[in-house]
Amino acid sequence: MTTAKLITIGALAKRTGTSVSALRFYSDRKLIECSRAQGGKRLFKKEVIRRVSFILIAQQLGYTLDEIQHQMAGLPAGRTPTKRDWEKLSNHFKSDLNSKIEQLTTLRDSLSSCIGCGCLSLKSCHLYNTDDAAASLGAGPRFLLGDKSVRNK
Ligand code: FES
Structure with a gap:
């Protein structure tokens, strides 16, 4: 990983609105990849911003980190996911989300x-x-x- 387009954990935290400790936790659980600078500082590719955003939204929707990790395992490691990669991931969630939307609509109306x-x-x-x-x-x-x-x- 070259350092040219890498961001620090602080920059990633600021951009995603996530705490540094949460990002370390995601990194330790292998939900997001990082490289290490001299001295051990974690450095992230900018595409990780999208992965973190996905994790945050999925958590807000009630998915556990284990479920999110399972789904994200379909994204390629070592390269930036393409639009097609994200579409495949989204298809996994669609039927489950549709079911949740139906339940919430029923709850709201009933x-x-x-x-x-x-x-x-x-x-x-x-x-x-x-x-x-x-x-x-x-x-x-x-x-x-x-x-x-x-x-x-
Ligand atoms: S609301 Fe409980 S049985 Fe109808």
Whole structure:
């Protein structure tokens, strides 16, 4: 790695809004690559800014570092990922994100009515979930989890 286009951990922290300690942690976990200058200072390619940004967004979306690391393992090591590399990574997340979006939309739209949780506390529960019929579908708030079969009877 030549030092010409490399940035320090402080510059990477400033650009990404991430703490230096978090970046060291990502680096130690091999989520991001670095080289070492004389004296041991970590130096990063500028493309690492994008990787760190991806990690931050994925964490905000609720993914664990293990899940993120697993997904990022598909990115090439030793070279800057291309648009195609990022597209492949994004395809892995798409169906999972679509499922989360659907759940969040359902949560947003359903919280003031019956969610099929078994409490039968709302007046509308007796219409949609008579005698806790949703319990036959399994545990938890069945309607929020996507079960509609009892609701539509
Ligand atoms: S809200 Fe709990 S069963 Fe309807």
